[in-house]
Amino acid sequence: MPRKYIRTNTARPRTTWSDEQLMEVVAKVQTGEISKRVAHRRYNVPPRITKRRITCGNFKKGALGPEGILGRVNETRLVAHTHRLSVVGSAPDRSTVRTLAFRFAEKLGIKHPFSAATEKALFAWLHSFLDRNPELSVRQAEGLSLSRAQGMNxxxxxxxxxxxxxxxxxxxxxxxxxxIFSMDETGVQLLNKPSKVVTRKVAKMYMY
Structure with a gap:
């Protein structure tokens, strides 16, 4: 199972402010209406956060914790690639996603703890990857023969x-x-049972 941090010190909650409050704090500090320390007492926004937002001009709260081994931008690209494979009827299974992650990291020169022997990302990484990208899920694909797919033209x-x-x-x-009677071959499926695949939750997948 993936290593997942469980916070034990709940006496001091984190990021209790909203984006709107942060924008208000930055505006008041910039106009000199209040200081960073006063903003911290009034809105519970740390002075360093206020200073950082004034410097970079970004008023959105970032996600807590590390970005993951590939980084958020590269994970977004991997999610998009997984979706493209699903659209053409070749949704990857969990093993394939782990292989894609390994090759992706190798190609980009990203330092990683993935297995060089199997050339796959770890199971822990896959679980965390799915947690960080809730639009993906592991689903059971339906069987579809290649001849039938090619014949639908x-x-x-x-x-x-x-x-x-x-x-x-x-x-x-x-x-x-x-x-006139309409009949089909339901219940006479000759294909092996397809494996589970990683795809978007709204997708209906057929495996050739």
Missing amino acids: REDARRFFELLDEALTKNGLMEKPSC
Whole structure:
């Protein structure tokens, strides 16, 4: 399991101010209405935070804790890449995501504790990665054969309906809809059970 820090000192809460309060504090300090120490007593915003926001001009609270081994920007890129793979029907499983993270870190020259023997990120990293990116989840994919995926194109679909029209006309069924039965191969799936994949929570995944 990933190493997750559990704060024991709850007597002094962290980041109790809102973005709006921070903007108000910075504005009042800049105009000289109050000092940084007065702002700290009144709004519970530490003077160093006020000074930093005045210097950098950023009034948004950052996330607590480290960014992760890859960093937030690179993790966002990895999430986007995972989504692109899902869109084309090749959603990565957990092992593949760990491999992608390892190769990503190696290519960018990022120092990491990943396993060079397996060329994969650690399981602890994967759990933390999913915690930091709640739009991703581990889901069970549905089976879809490659031939069926390739067969769903405009030309094959057109040919199918031409053959259907020909069969209905030849057998005199165009005016007898009660004699037409629609059937499929549900329950006759010949594919192996697909593995669980990492994808966005709203996505419906099929594995070829």
